[in-house]
Structures are given as structure tokens and as C-alpha cells.
Amino acid sequence: MDAPLTKGIHHIGLTVSKLEESAKFFISLLGWNEVRRNKEYPAIFVSDGSIMVTLWETKEEPSNQFDKNKNVGLHHVAFHVESEADLNNLYEKLVNSGVKIEFSPELLGPGPAKHMICYEPSGIRIEFTWPGI
16 A cells, blocks of 8 residues: 555635634634734634644625535534643633633543534634543
8 A cells, every 4th residue: 555645734724704803713712823914815824833724714704604514615623632621721711702612521432532612703613622641
């Protein structure tokens, strides 16, 4: 069998309807850094030091929200957290900031891994996962 032709993820590009609010979610709530902006597109590039997310602003308001059970596309994006305490602290921070939560930290399958899902300001589902080790 041949070796894979790819080596991990370079970046994720997300189309958002609320560019500044979505960037603030990553920067203010998650502690990411703004890498750069492209005012012509417009886009904001953010990074946690391991991965970059490109936030591309929609040209017009979306006609409907993405439905993970009906639409082809990004179901969610998941980010790793280092510890169960980090996952729980992040949950509290998101709740206190008024972020819409789909579910609080819970076992992922039989465990001990845990995860939670919330929605960033443009409505994209964001999962946070602690692998339980």
C-alpha cells in the first residue's frame, strides 16, 4: 500500500455571515491569534498555533441555516483540548458569554474521552474534544 499523499490539515476555510463576531469567538473566547486580514475578500485568518482557520465573509445573508441532517457540507469542526478541566472551563466560559450550546461536556462513546458542541456566532457547529488520556 502506498503512503498517503497528504500530511494533516494546513487550514480550514469557513464561510461566515458575521465576520467580526466569528473572529471574536476564536480570539476572545478561545485565545487564538489573528494572523491577518484580507479586506478585499473580506476574510480574517486566525490560529491557535497548530491550525489556521480562515473566516470568509458571505457576500449576502444566507437564505437558510445549514441543517446537518439535510445538507451536504461541513457537519462540524472539532478542536482538541488538553484536559478535562480545560473542557469544563471552556464550557463555563462559553455559557457565561452567551454562546449557544448544543450539549455540555459528556462522554464520547464509552469514554473516558469527553466532548461538547456549541455554535459560533454565524451558526457553525464547533466541537471541543478531550481524548481522555
